[in-house]
Amino acid sequence: MTSPVRLALLGCGTVGSDVVRLLHEQSADLAARIGAPLEIAGIAVRRLGRDRGDLPVDPGLFTTDALGLIKRDDVDVVVEVVGGIEPARGWLVEALRAGKSVVTANKALLAEDGATLHDAAAEGGADLYYEASVAGAIPLLRPLRESLHGDRINRVTGIVNGTTNFILSAMDATGAGFAEALEEATELGYAEADPTADVEGFDAAAKAAILASLAFHTRVSAADVHREGITEVTSADVASAKSMGCTIKLLCIAARGTDATGRETVSVRVHPAMIPLTHPLASVGDAFNAVFVEAEAAGQLMFYGRGAGGAPTASAVLGDVVAVARNRLAGVHAASESAYADLPVRPMGEALTRYHISLDVTDRPGVLAAVAGVFARHDVSIATVRQGPAGGGAAGRGDDADLVIVTHVAPDAALAATVGELRGLDIVRSVASVLRVEGGL
Incomplete structure (x- = not known):
């Protein structure tokens, strides 16, 4: 065994605590895999006095001076599980420029300003690994970054928010509404007290940006x-999907395509879809x-597993720690960011998609023809x-009907314009719902 590889751990919450536990429980195996033991040089936290239970670590390792810990000469690898943009960005840039490899689970920072981190890693000749930033323990980013590097990926579609x-899934299984299902998710610990980042798609959008960056260079x-x-x-909506042999999922979709001039582009979007x-x-x-x-040569590949939680995320973090520690002992570092393609990102209006549109309309002759005419005017098939019969028409009226239309593929802007015009028709009492359709229905 050579000298230990020493780690600075930034953050000791749910994930950080599990990183410490796994380092302790698997210390012999990790040392054998790396060729050197791993040691914690220090742990940066916000509050020193917090009760951390029976965490197997010397209390003297805790500090509130994250930057001072990073700058120490005896630190080889910085592991960041704090999250957020600042001060994490400043810490990691400091470490990378100093030649210290970084392992991070910070999807928000990578999605907002990954370029700065990659540039700092190139400047310092250091490794930047972030498997834990997307889909927890699922081995996903390294296959995109390394295993499929000899292939051409055309599309990535994922469920990346648990x-x-x-x-x-609860709405589909029980018929519950969104509010009821969210309440259950909160009670079971799946949803945060403030679930905005999840239910409004911010978390999935950050992950989609990371996946698209790797998949399309x-x-x-x-x-x-x-x-x-x-x-x-x-x-x-869920009931309507069921009647069509479908289910609704929040999808992140990243795909190659071409614009009107034939130029290759990428489309990246997050939204619910049937x-x-x-x-x-x-x-x-x-x-x-x-x-x-x-992918073109490999065909269709599926990666599945638990995408969140302390232990699964800590597993992904430690996998990266093993990789960067091996590189350090060998005197090498991983290939830098691959962004050579530099493809433009296509606006959502140009993305090709399909719609499921549910209308509450007046039930009289000529309505279907009038509605079909709107679609024709916008070149939507x-x-x-x-x-x-109407399931939710105006109270006391018997002259309403439900009309459910599924389109062929068309530019999203044309579909949105179609829905906009439908909302203005006298014969359309309401546009009850609009959902995109994916997956070849």
């Missing part, structure tokens, strides 16, 4: 991702995550139409 997947930030949450999904029950992602329930990758 909270929203639990909520939508292009710098994609969270600002490039079209984002919609699940708060507007109703029990009626997918057929035959799609591999349809059976992903509870708080699990799954990512479906489509109708795939299927289903009409039935």
Whole structure:
């Protein structure tokens, strides 16, 4: 065994505590895999006096001076599980420029300003690993970054937020509304006290940016991702999906394509969508995550598992620690960021998608023709139409009907314009719901 590889741990919350425990429990195995023992040089925390139970660590290792810990000469690797943009960005840039490898689970920082971290890593000749930033313990980013480096990835579709997947799965299983399912998720610990980042799609959008950057060798930030949450999904939407042999999932979708000039582009979006029950992602329930990758040579690949939680995330962190420690002992570092393609990100309006539109209309002759005319004016082709008695028309009226239309693929802007015009028709009492459709229905 050579001299220990010494770690500075930034943060000791749920994930950080599990990192400490796994380092203690698996110390012999980790040392054998690396060729040197791992030692904690220090742990930066916000409050020194916090009760951390029976955490197997010397209390003298705790400090509130994160930057001072990072600058110490005896620190080889910095592990960041604090989250947020600042002060984490400043800490990690300092470490990387000083040649100290970084392992981080910070999806928000990577999605907002990953370019700065990658540039700092290149400047300092250090490793930057972040497997834990997307989908917890699921081995996903390294396959995209390394295993599939000899292939061309065309599309990545994923369920990457466990909270929203639990909520939508509960709505599907029980017929509950969004508020009821969210309450259950909160009681079970799947949702935070403030669930905004999850249910409004911010968490999934950050992960989508990271996935797209790796898959398409292009710098994609969270600002490039079209984002919609699940708060507007109703029990009626879920029931309608069921009647069509579908389920609703919050999807992150990153895809290659071409614009009107034939120039290659990428599209990155997060929104709820109907997918057929035959799609591999349809059976992903509870708080699990799954990512479906489509590559030219490898074909279709599926990555599935627990996407959150202290232990799964800590597992991914330690996997990265082993990799960067091995590199350090060998005197090498991993290949730097691959962003050579530099593809432009296509606006959402140009993304090709399909819509499921539920209308409450006046039940009289000529209504269907008038509605179809709106679609024709916007060059949107109708795939299927289903009409039935109104389930929610105006009180006391018997002259309403429900009209459910599923379109063929069209630019999102054309579909949005179609819905906008439908809302203005006298014969349309309300546009009850609009959902995108994915997966070849």
